[in-house]
Amino acid sequence: MPAPDHSSTSSSADTSSAASTPLPPGMVLGPDGKPCRTCTDIKSWRKIGKAAKGAKKEESTAKTASGSDSGSTATTAAAGVAGAAAAAAAASASTPAAFDYEKECPADKEILGRATWTFLHTMVAYYPDRPSIQEQSTMKSLLGSFSQFYPCGPCAEHLREEMKIDPPKVASRKELSYWMCGMHNKVNEILGKEIFDCDKVDERWRDGPADGRCD
């Protein structure tokens, strides 16, 4: 499976003007041509913000010096970067000591990913052992829709490609749990994360460990 390149590129849905603009390392643009927070990890997001803030400051200094307003023709991407800069700068300027990013801020790629996998594995853990034809069809369409709307564009595109090669196995809870585990492992492999033992999906997502520490 080809590794999706999320950094330093525009996503497939990028506008052409944005695509021709060199992007800072780690930045991915969304369909609106603006930096995509849910396609970027927070460290990169903040670095982009700081870099763009510096660029914006230089631009305004240059404008003041020349009295010109030629900078107003900046591309959508550049405008988006400046927006991200302002947001990141505001966040870092007003960050209190006990600030908890995960609880207070919009999701980045990592937070979104963890929350989504929790939802997907848990949903599948409670799927019927013997689903009706209607339930199988609903699950297929749910996963198909999910892969259209998952708000990390490159992740979603990659998932759709994988689902074409290996469509969801909806005939039983066990099959679907293994299938979902396999999908997650494909992403883990690309990201260099540990491969999960799919025999342990029920323990992880439904029953908890035998020693009762989660009870």
Ligand SMILES: Cc1cc2nc3c(=O)[nH]c(=O)nc-3n(C[C@H](O)[C@H](O)[C@H](O)COP(=O)(O)OP(=O)(O)OC[C@H]3O[C@@H](n4cnc5c(N)ncnc54)[C@H](O)[C@@H]3O)c2cc1C
């Ligand atoms: C559909 C989808 C596609 C994604 N695609 C990308 C991508 O292309 N690029 C990118 O950078 N990020 C992608 N992500 C995000 C990425 O998978 C992680 O969620 C994110 O990097 C945070 O990782 P994490 O180490 O916290 O644990 P996560 O990978 O989020 O896992 C959460 C927990 O699930 C359990 N787990 C791990 N593997 C499995 C498994 N195979 N089966 C069952 N349980 C498991 C573990 O207990 C783990 O702690 C995607 C997320 C989703 C939901």
